[in-house]
Amino acid sequence: MLEFDGLRKSYGANQVLDDVGFTVQPGSMFGFCGSNGAGKTTTMRIAMGLVVPEAGEVRWQGRPLDQRTRRRVGYMPEERGLYPKMKVGEQITYFARLHGLDAAAAARASAEWVERLGLGARRGDAVEKLSLGNQQRVQLAAALVSRPEVLILDEPFSGLDPVGVDSLAEALLSQVRTGVPVVFSSHQLDLVERLCDSVGILARGRMVATGTVEELRRREAGRLLRVVVPDAAPGWAAALPGTRVVSEQAGDTLLELPDGADDQAVLAAALRTGRVTHFAWREPTLVELFRGAVADPRTDEEVAA
Amino acid sequence: MSAPSSTERGPGSGELVRLVAGREISTRLRDKNFLVGLGVTILLLLGLLFFQVLMSSGSDERRLGIVGDGSAVAAAVEAQGEAVGVDVTVVELDDEDAARAAVEAGEVDGALLASGPAPELLLRDRSPTMEAVVNAAVAGIAVAEQLAEAGVDLAAVPEVEVTALSGEDDEAEQEQVLVAIIGVVLLYGLLIMFGQFIAQGVVEEKSSRVVELLLATMRPWQLLAGKIIGLGVLGLAQIVIIGVIGVAGALAFDLVAVPGDLVGTVVSVVLWFVLGYAFYAAIFAMAASLVSRQEDLGSVLTPMILLLVVGFFIGLQAASDPAGTMAVVTSYVPGLSPLVMPVRQAAGEVAVWEIAVAVVIMLVAIVAAVRIGGRIYAGALLRTSGKTRLREALEAGRG
Numbered sequence: 180m181l182e183f184d185g186l187r188k189s190y191g192a193n194q195v196l197d198d199v200g201f202t203v204q205p206g207s208m209f210g211f212c213g214s215n216g217a218g219k220t221t222t223m224r225i226a227m228g229l230v231v232p233e234a235g236e237v238r239w240q241g242r243p244l245d246q247r248t249r250r251r252v253g254y255m256p257e258e259r260g261l262y263p264k265m266k267v268g269e270q271i272t273y274f275a276r277l278h279g280l281d282a283a284a285a286a287r288a289s290a291e292w293v294e295r296l297g298l299g300a301r302r303g304d305a306v307e308k309l310s311l312g313n314q315q316r317v318q319l320a321a322a323l324v325s326r327p328e329v330l331i332l333d334e335p336f337s338g339l340d341p342v343g344v345d346s347l348a349e350a351l352l353s354q355v356r357t358g359v360p361v362v363f364s365s366h367q368l369d370l371v372e373r374l375c376d377s378v379g380i381l382a383r384g385r386m387v388a389t390g391t392v393e394e395l396r397r398r399e400a401g402r403l404l405r406v407v408v409p410d411a412a413p414g415w416a417a418a419l420p421g422t423r424v425v426s427e428q429a430g431d432t433l434l435e436l437p438d439g440a441d442d443q444a445v446l447a448a449a450l451r452t453g454r455v456t457h458f459a460w461r462e463p464t465l466v467e468l469f470r471g472a473v474a475d476p477r478t479d480e481e482v483a484a
Numbered sequence: 485m486s487a488p489s490s491t492e493r494g495p496g497s498g499e500l501v502r503l504v505a506g507r508e509i510s511t512r513l514r515d516k517n518f519l520v521g522l523g524v525t526i527l528l529l530l531g532l533l534f535f536q537v538l539m540s541s542g543s544d545e546r547r548l549g550i551v552g553d554g555s556a557v558a559a560a561v562e563a564q565g566e567a568v569g570v571d572v573t574v575v576e577l578d579d580e581d582a583a584r585a586a587v588e589a590g591e592v593d594g595a596l597l598a599s600g601p602a603p604e605l606l607l608r609d610r611s612p613t614m615e616a617v618v619n620a621a622v623a624g625i626a627v628a629e630q631l632a633e634a635g636v637d638l639a640a641v642p643e644v645e646v647t648a649l650s651g652e653d654d655e656a657e658q659e660q661v662l663v664a665i666i667g668v669v670l671l672y673g674l675l676i677m678f679g680q681f682i683a684q685g686v687v688e689e690k691s692s693r694v695v696e697l698l699l700a701t702m703r704p705w706q707l708l709a710g711k712i713i714g715l716g717v718l719g720l721a722q723i724v725i726i727g728v729i730g731v732a733g734a735l736a737f738d739l740v741a742v743p744g745d746l747v748g749t750v751v752s753v754v755l756w757f758v759l760g761y762a763f764y765a766a767i768f769a770m771a772a773s774l775v776s777r778q779e780d781l782g783s784v785l786t787p788m789i790l791l792l793v794v795g796f797f798i799g800l801q802a803a804s805d806p807a808g809t810m811a812v813v814t815s816y817v818p819g820l821s822p823l824v825m826p827v828r829q830a831a832g833e834v835a836v837w838e839i840a841v842a843v844v845i846m847l848v849a850i851v852a853a854v855r856i857g858g859r860i861y862a863g864a865l866l867r868t869s870g871k872t873r874l875r876e877a878l879e880a881g882r883g
Contacts, residue, residue: 227700229866246703250495254700260693265511276503277701279495321697 180204181329181360185235186225188218195221197384200235203360203377208351210371211364212469213381219364220257222381223333226362227254239329250278253327257334257364259318263307268293270306271320278325285324292320296350312343319347323354330354332363336370348374372465380472387472395468403461404434404442410453419448433461500702504710505717508685512718521677522722525670529726532666533733546570546614549577549592552599560621561596570613594618659740660749661803663730664830667753668799668823670726671760675822676792678719679764683772683781685711686861690776695865704862712765716758723757749830759843760822762850764788770857773864774872795823806831816842818849 181203188196196218203209213219224230226237228249236243244252262270268289275285293302296316301309306317315338322330330351336344344367351361351374365371371378372392380388388395404422408415409430416424416432421440425433436442442460449455463471495503512518546565550558558574565572575592577583583595587606594614597604605618689695689707698707727750733739740746771784798820802811806828815824815834821842828834856878863880864872 224696224866229696229699250701252700254697256693256696256700258693258696260695260697262688262694263692273503273507274697274701277495277500277698 180238180240181362182238183222183226183235184238186222186232186237187234188221188225188230188232195384196225196232198235199381199384199386201379201386201389203362205360206355206358207360207376208355208374209360209362210375210378211362211381212366212368212371212378212465213364214473217381218384219381220333223254223257223331223362223364226331227252250325251328253322253325253330253332255318255322255332255335259314261306261314261317261321264305266303266305267298267309267317268302270317271324274321275324278327280325288324288326289320292324296320296346311338312340315339315343319350323350328359330359330361330363332361334365335363336365336367344370368465368469378465380469382473388468392465395465396462402435402437403463403467404436404445405457405459405461406432406434406445406449406455407457408432408449408452408455411449412452415452416445416448419445431457497706500706501710501713504702504707505714508711508714509718512681512715522725525673525722525726526729529730530733533730533737533739536734536739537737545573546594546617547573547575547592548614548618549575549583549586549595551577551579551583551595551597556625557596557598557603557621560625561617564617564621564624568613568617570617572617596622598622659742660745660830660832661806661827663746663749664753664827665800665803666730667749667826667830668796670723671753671757671823671826672792672796672799674719674723674757675760675764676789678715678761679768679788679792680785681715682711682765683768683785684778685715686769686772687775687778687781690773690865691778699865704865705858708766708769708858708861711769712762716761716765719761720754720758723754727751727754749826752829753826756822756826759846759850760819763819763822763846763853764792766850766853766857770853770860773861774874774877776867776871780871791819792823795820799823799827802827803831816845818846821846 182200183202184200186196186199187194199218199222201209211219211222221230225232225235226244228244228246238244239248239252242248265273271292272285272289275288276282280288290302293299296319298313298316298320301313306314309317319335322332332351335347335351339347348370351363355361375392377389377391378395379386388398390398403425406416407430411430411432413427416422416427416434419434421437422445423435425435427433434445436445446455446458449458548561550561561574562572575586577586577592577595580597583592583597583606586592587595587608590608593607594611595606596618597606603622605615607614689698695707731743731747731750734746735743767788768785771788772781774784775781795814798810798814802808802815802824805811811824811828814820815828815838825834825839825842829839860874860877863877867877867880
């Protein structure tokens, strides 16, 4: 189990992380979401020992990560970094050796990953001669080459074309299948929703939501009702007591109902306008969950204050 | 879950430092500019040696053939030659015909027929030097013989004692000082070159952001130590190669009067390189870690390079005035001492305790530079945007 526990960090008066904690099970993928500057990169850097937290720790298998155990973690920094003039194969071998593989094993693993990521032909080229997409693959190879027990990836999907996204997703899923816990941050919430077993949403240095996508949905469920009434006059739902119209377009209406509100009253009102072609509770997308979580009124007040 | 035994996986500090050092060395050895630089340095050195050979062969070496019983004359001729700065080698020849043949063939520069009552000198062309040397030698012997016959005691002739007012201006020492100057030029060049290598390497890792990936597997001091040691091994190898070629060449072409002193001077230059390199490597790395782009490197390196330039010129100046206040004081100043002390040592002006004091001060400075420099380096490495202030880096390095 990979545990982030009670992380706090501030730069001067700026509290970057405030009691950030979450848990990632082995063989599961954790999506780490948050707006820009929410503190995702700082959290990951703390895990890699690049930033020293004021409080809290990151544990793997019950023990705090230290320099020795961090060698078993594959890491991809947000700001990609490779030696520009070093050859692809040698570079990956070098990182394998830094992670503790001996010379022969490192060379073998490097050759294997170069092939697997489709870089075979570019093996002898300097990294700076590669396209950005291919550089990204080298970066991934550097993170995976040492057969890490844990993967921590900061924005691994940014800058990839759809094909690249798919092949990276496939690579990560195959790691998960071997029992590796994977943490990655991303702005692409559809990807997170598709790939991740659980999700954490970070806003202004605080975890505002964690859990599986299902759990988050359930927490928010029973609030959005979609009703399609093609024959209704515009504004048909405005007068319904206790409900708020989120959107309305040619009869396709999204309503927000508070807890305990009577959905049958809404249906009755809809039927009065004519035909009802659709009437269902709508599952919120992760984007909506994210917006809801990030726009937490409590933190809004703090920002305003 | 993985087996607990995998906790033991992972290289120790020594292994990490070795890996970093190995990468530095292999990168530089494949760098064409570096190899060309080394080649040019060696060519320059060979050129210098060749130039010296030409110069010294111009400094009159003559061969004189002697026919007849020449042992007394030979000794006198050699002594005379030395007195006027001509290196005369004496060859024994059988008879006049052989002497003529040898002179014609150019095997000897002249032949002295000393068997007859009147000595005769055979030359291809007239040579005032040779004539003067032979004349003086023959005359000297004749005078000595006649005086001896007359019963004059030659031991009573006083020998003139020589004192050079310009100090110990003797040839062997000048040679050593020349060697020390060449050494200081080399030292200066190598310190600047390898200092720049360190600085560029540090900035390359920062600007390419690869440093974040590196620091996820090792501590800043391990990265810094690997860099300094790797490039240091290369620098040391380079100065040793140059030293060996220089000494071997000088000995092979017989360019030096006292080979032992030459070797001593070269060894002291090499040892001072080690000290100077350790010091400058640490402060160049520290300075470079404050910036994130190669373009900004010049501004932070200027003070260090100025220090080296100052040391270089004081070192050159110390060659002509090794006992001057400037040379004496600066030979203790850390950072300057590697460029000044070897010259003073070569000029023979220094007591052992003075060298020891300079070395100790330098060692203390190295420890300080490595500790403070290492902390600044550690604090500044991950600040990959813009320029980091010294104080911020020091504070971050503490954490």
